[in-house]
């Protein structure tokens with residue numbers, strides 16, 4: 001009789017690991033149980049790749065929503081470059097194609113001792129290994145007068161969905177000559193260039209329809225991602241630094257916003273400066289989603305520390321954490337990075353479950369932003385582990401768009417659109 | 430004599446590079462998975478599907494990008510993250526794959 005290990009060795013020596021054959025069937029006598037919490041770019045990609053790498057593992061994805069609303073390209077809605085339907089994705093295609101078992105519920109808690117997850121309806125599920133990918137939550141106590149309720153009409157729109165629609169309507173209903181105030185958070189937060197792409201896309205719309213308006217960016221940081229490229233684009237298209245500039249970037253690192261008068265849409269800073277706006281977009285400071293705080297997976301930073309090689313929690317065994325909830329710095333929190341981490345994690349989980357050594361990881365991050373529909377810019381980097389088991393960007397690699405030619409910006413705007421199709425396909429289809 | 434020395438040196442050099450790179454070299458599958466974030470959709474021809482392309486074509490393109498011999502918007506920034514040996518093994522690996530979306 002062949003024992004389990006011999007059988008595993010035999011199957012693993014086959015070179016073609018990425019095979020779709022036989023993927024569709026959920027195994028009834030699985031070699032191992034893997035649970036995944038959170039059906040975002042991180043969680044779904046991990047589910048898919050585990051099934052592609054080893055079809056004897058049963059993968060169960062736990063996610064309350066039936067339809068995922070993607071944040072990437074949601075800023076393009078403001079510039080009329082994207083339609084809401086194009087950012088919504090069902091889980092069904094991936095589940096059918098790769099034989100992923102789906103449970104539409106919230107996970108309430110994880111018990112690392114018994115290796116069980118409790119669902120919202122009280123059911124318990126056992127795991128051999130679990131991948132936790134629940135995304136972000138917000139710090140609600142930084143700004144007096146701002147909370148979950150006020151955020152319904154002073155939206156952050158930083159988790160795509162109804163708040164993004166609310167913000168879009170507010171911009172569309174704003175009078176010509178109105179003021180928009182965007183308040184980005186301090187680092188680290190999901191999508192570092194996001195607030196500046198949002199300002200660009202809003203400015204593109206306002207220039208056409210309400211040219212006397214103004215966007216203020218009240219920034220607690222004195223530098224931001226792709227800054228030089230954004231500012232050059234704002235100069236070119238939106239009169240940046242002239243009297244009629246559509247965008248004004250106001251760094252206030254020593255003078256943070258401390259309170260909100262919600263009715264008058266006025267924010268006040270530490271030194272008593274007041275900014276009143278027709279449309280106010282406060283993007284709060286962020287931390288890992290609630291579920292990881294309930295079982296001691298976070299550290300003082302509010303994010304989950306991980307071993308970057310296996311993507312396993314440094315706090316509890318057999319738990320892996322990927323995506324925005326975990327700390328993979330210097331890799332930024334992005335959908336591209338979440339997808340990249342998920343693939344490395346899937347490979348690590350499959351190898352660990354098969355008593356094989358974990359491979360040396362490799363990640364890529366890239367992020368495209370639109371300044372106008374024809375003006376795209378990007379930032380990219382390749383990441384590897386250094387001798388100290390720390391993640392490090394490969395010095396020679398990456399960087400931002402290196403040319404200032406309109407042809408390159410136009411090409412990058414097309415690549416930005418294609419990239420979105422690609423990352424969605426690699427994650428959800 | 431001179432010639433032999435050079436050859437020995439070349440051989441030692443080769444072994445050093447080779448052993449260095451085997452210690453550090455990433456598995457091609459690990460790299461290929463990362464490339465898929467941009468290269469998996471055939472919805473447009475913009476970022477072409479790279480699995481199943483002939484090895485020679487792939488490695489020539491990748492090295493041309495890396496050393497700035499052909500115009501590009503992104504690929505030099507990516508290929509500079511890998512050694513020539515890694516790219517060679519990657520091209521070989523990719524040429525033997527069929528696209529599995």
Ligand SMILES: Cc1cc2nc3c(=O)[nH]c(=O)nc-3n(C[C@H](O)[C@H](O)[C@H](O)COP(=O)(O)OP(=O)(O)OC[C@H]3O[C@@H](n4cnc5c(N)ncnc54)[C@H](O)[C@@H]3O)c2cc1C
Nearest residue numbers: 038040041042071072106107134135191323324334335336
């Ligand atoms: C405006 C904006 C623009 C962006 N643009 C880009 C871009 O151009 N490029 C890019 O790469 N990135 C971009 N991002 C960042 C990107 O959206 C995130 O980095 C990415 O979504 C992270 O993926 P994730 O899977 O970790 O988290 P999420 O996508 O947030 O997914 C987490 C999932 O977990 C579920 N969940 C949470 N708790 C539980 C629980 N207890 N039980 C079960 N399920 C749970 C949630 O319902 C959710 O579906 C942008 C973000 C914003 C806000």
